Amino acid sequence: MTLDEFVDDWLDRSPIRPPAEPYEKVAENIGVTLYRDDEFQVQLWACAPNTEICDHTHPDVDGMAVRVAGDIRFRKHGKPVSHRDMKIMTWRGMRTPAVHLGPNDSHGVSIGPSGGSFLAITRWLNGGPQSVHLNWQGDPLDETHAKELERVV
16 A cells, blocks of 8 residues: 555544554644554644744655644745645545655644644654654754654664
8 A cells, every 4th residue: 555545545534543652742742643553654743833843854754744723834845835736635524735745855844823733644664653753854843852862763
């Protein structure tokens, strides 16, 4: 199954299969793993108002970021992703923009004053899934994130 096939299937059916420890907190961002099976994973990330996720990569992840709610502006390779460059997906009857993020695609997110949330739908290329914040190349989001990254290496 490809990432695109998995994204379409999961958005259509939205099965829930969380791991034993589904919760992550990174800076002002909360992640909940909704689904994990084999190399595929879906995390819902909720971000506080006016937060910035600096540009970074996930070297072992092919993924799709799907907007759920709020004021979210995705960046790819340092530039804002325009709506015409996004894929329009349907999740639970809601049409919403998404952006494909390959393992070498530098990306980040700017969150506006209302806060925001997005799905990180991923296919792990080298080994089993974990939280995307642990498969991270770039500046850490805070001291706690930096310490977590040191333990992973």
